[in-house]
Amino acid sequence: MKTYGQFCGLARALDHVGDRWTLLIVRELLIEARRYSQIREALPGVATNLLADRLRSLEADGLIWKRPDGTYCLTAFGRRLEGAIHELVRWGAEWMSAGRGSDHFRPQWLAVALGALLAAETVGGVEIHADDEVLHVTDGRVSLGPLERPDAVIRGSAEDILAVAAGMLPISALSVRGDSNAVTQLMRRRDNVGSTTTFSDT
Amino acid sequence: MKTYGQFCGLARALDHVGDRWTLLIVRELLIEARRYSQIREALPGVATNLLADRLRSLEADGLIWKRPDGTYCLTAFGRRLEGAIHELVRWGAEWMSAGRGSDHFRPQWLAVALGALLAAETVGGVEIHADDEVLHVTDGRVSLGPLERPDAVIRGSAEDILAVAAGMLPISALSVRGDSNAVTQLMRRRDNVGSTTTFSDT
DNA sequence: CCGGATCCACTAGGATACTG
DNA sequence: CAGTATCCTAGTGGATCCGG
Numbered sequence: 294m295k296t297y298g299q300f301c302g303l304a305r306a307l308d309h310v311g312d313r314w315t316l317l318i319v320r321e322l323l324i325e326a327r328r329y330s331q332i333r334e335a336l337p338g339v340a341t342n343l344l345a346d347r348l349r350s351l352e353a354d355g356l357i358w359k360r361p362d363g364t365y366c367l368t369a370f371g372r373r374l375e376g377a378i379h380e381l382v383r384w385g386a387e388w389m390s391a392g393r394g395s396d397h398f399r400p401q402w403l404a405v406a407l408g409a410l411l412a413a414e415t416v417g418g419v420e421i422h423a424d425d426e427v428l429h430v431t432d433g434r435v436s437l438g439p440l441e442r443p444d445a446v447i448r449g450s451a452e453d454i455l456a457v458a459a460g461m462l463p464i465s466a467l468s469v470r471g472d473s474n475a476v477t478q479l480m481r482r483r484d485n486v487g488s489t490t491t492f493s494d495t
Numbered sequence: 496m497k498t499y500g501q502f503c504g505l506a507r508a509l510d511h512v513g514d515r516w517t518l519l520i521v522r523e524l525l526i527e528a529r530r531y532s533q534i535r536e537a538l539p540g541v542a543t544n545l546l547a548d549r550l551r552s553l554e555a556d557g558l559i560w561k562r563p564d565g566t567y568c569l570t571a572f573g574r575r576l577e578g579a580i581h582e583l584v585r586w587g588a589e590w591m592s593a594g595r596g597s598d599h600f601r602p603q604w605l606a607v608a609l610g611a612l613l614a615a616e617t618v619g620g621v622e623i624h625a626d627d628e629v630l631h632v633t634d635g636r637v638s639l640g641p642l643e644r645p646d647a648v649i650r651g652s653a654e655d656i657l658a659v660a661a662g663m664l665p666i667s668a669l670s671v672r673g674d675s676n677a678v679t680q681l682m683r684r685r686d687n688v689g690s691t692t693t694f695s696d697t
Numbered sequence: 698c699c700g701g702a703t704c705c706a707c708t709a710g711g712a713t714a715c716t717g
Numbered sequence: 718c719a720g721t722a723t724c725c726t727a728g729t730g731g732a733t734c735c736g737g
Contacts, residue, residue, distance in 0.1 A: 294728090295710090295711090295727090296513075297519065297540070297695035298539065298540065298597070298598050298599055299519075299539075299600070299604075300582075300589075300591070300595040300596075300598040300599065300600040300604075300654070300657075301589055301604045301605075301607070301608065301628070302523075302583070302584035302585070302586075302587035302588050302590075302611065302612075302661075303518065303519065303522055303580055303583050303584050303607065304519060304587070305587040305590035305682055306583040306584065306586050306590065307518060307583070308590070309590065311513075311515070311518075312728095313496075313513070313728090313729075316505065316508070316509060316513075317499065317501075317505065317506060320503075320505055328699080328700090329699070329700050329701075330698085330699060330700070333700095336567050337500065337501075338499070338500065338730070338731090339729095340731065341700085341702080341731095341732095342701080342702065342703080342729095342730095343700065343729065343730080344701090344727090345700080345701060345702080350558030352619070361637075363699085363700085370540060370589070373586055374586055376582040376585075376586070377579055377582035377583045377586055379582075380578040380579035380581075380582050381504070381505050381508040381509070382503075382504035382505050382508065382580045383504070383578075384504075384508050384570075384575055384576055384578070384579055385505055385506070385507040385509075386504075388504075388507035388508065388510070388511065389502070389504055389507060389735085393502040394502075395500070396500050396501055396502040397500055397501050397502065398503075399501040402501075402503045405503070405504075405505065406503065406504055408506075409504065414581050414726095428737095429609030431721065442637055450504075455502075458724050459504075464629075471518055479579055493526070497709090497729085497730090498701085514709090515709085515710070516710095530718085530719085531718075531719050531720070532720095534721095540711080540712095541698085541711090542710065542712065542713090543712095543713090543719085543720065543721085544710095544711095544721070544722080545709090545710065545711075545724095546720090547719080547720055547721080550719080565718090565719085631730065669724070694701050
């Protein structure tokens with residue numbers, strides 16, 4: 294990308310992660326370390342050379358790192374984009390209410406969405422079965438895989454779980470077992486989500 | 496921009512604000528409502544047709560609104576991007592340490608940078624004279640213009656003030672009058688800024 | 698099969714000239 | 718002043734091919 298040539302944090306940030314696909318690559322690696330072909334299949338439509346280009350740039354900029362086993366992995370610096378990505382996910386939740394339509398969907402994306410949308414102050418562990426994917430939430434952090442002794446277990450389609458987290462469906466749309474208190478506490482959405490578009494001055 | 500076609504908050508957000516220049520336009524309107532030509536001169540290098548395109552899209556998406564007097568103004572929905580922009584500014588602070596170089600710089604950009612970098616819990620008012628620009632901070636919010644009864648007044652070049660806020664220079668690089676306590680409290684940077692790039696696993 | 702590289706058609710972006 | 722109209726270039730998308 295051509296640099297904006299502005300001495301401004303936003304412009305400098307966009308100089309490095311403002312390119313098309315770049316933040317989506319970071320999103321994938323935020324979920325877990327991935328191989329080239331795993332990233333590619335998670336990003337339908339990306340050209341192979343473009344993905345290779347982006348990975349090279351991200352590595353040169355110190356955001357990602359290629360492990361000896363061939364998986365790409367975020368550095369600590371790259372992971373510090375999580376806050377910005379979560380903010381964008383929360384803002385983008387507004388555009389989710391139009392429904393899925395014919396868009397692609399991967400259950401793993403739930404990990405990022407839930408990390409951004411769920412209440413951070415949750416105590417205890419909740420296991421989530423979304424379609425065939427299993428993930429869990431502890432202390433407001435979302436990770437892939439099951440939990441040893443979950444306080445509650447939620448089951449539903451990934452789409453429904455996402456819709457509940459985004460406030461588009463009531464919690465009753467999901468099957469919940471165990472401590473239902475932990476679940477309602479978990480699903481209390483963060484700020485900055487779901488207000489209607491209004492026009493104001495100043 | 497071509498849509499990513501992904502049912503994901505991040506992808507949907509980028510479908511609307513991921514285009515080149517778009518977030519910088521939002522940044523300008525976050526500072527204050529602006530006319531077409533004011534936006535253009537704040538974004539050196541933007542093509543006139545491109546700016547017109549972006550403004551049309553942003554208006555169609557309900558992020559901005561054209562007032563009867565011809566100034567473009569953020570809607571409440573558009574202003575909800577402030578959190579994401581602040582996060583990007585904080586992340587981008589890492590790239591500011593390379594110095595200004597030959598990049599453009601506008602004193603007004605300080606308003607956004609300070610809003611992102613300064614401690615939000617500040618009490619009292621601090622007036623900032625950056626070159627010929629005057630702005631002030633109250634309750635962690637930054638606005639253009641002077642303050643009625645400031646607790647402290649900071650003077651310096653906009654570049655130095657930015658550098659202090661980003662932690663690249665000590666507070667002693669600036670001239671401070673009044674309650675120096677309020678100033679040191681103000682300049683205590685938020686999290687997520689300034690750690691060195693390290694490589695870690697997992 | 699994985700991890701790309703190469704080629705080509707297409708589209709978005711950049712620079713400048715021009716207009717109501 | 719606030720854009721529109723062009724032209725040209727760089728970046729993107731899609732398909733295919735290639736070496737390990």
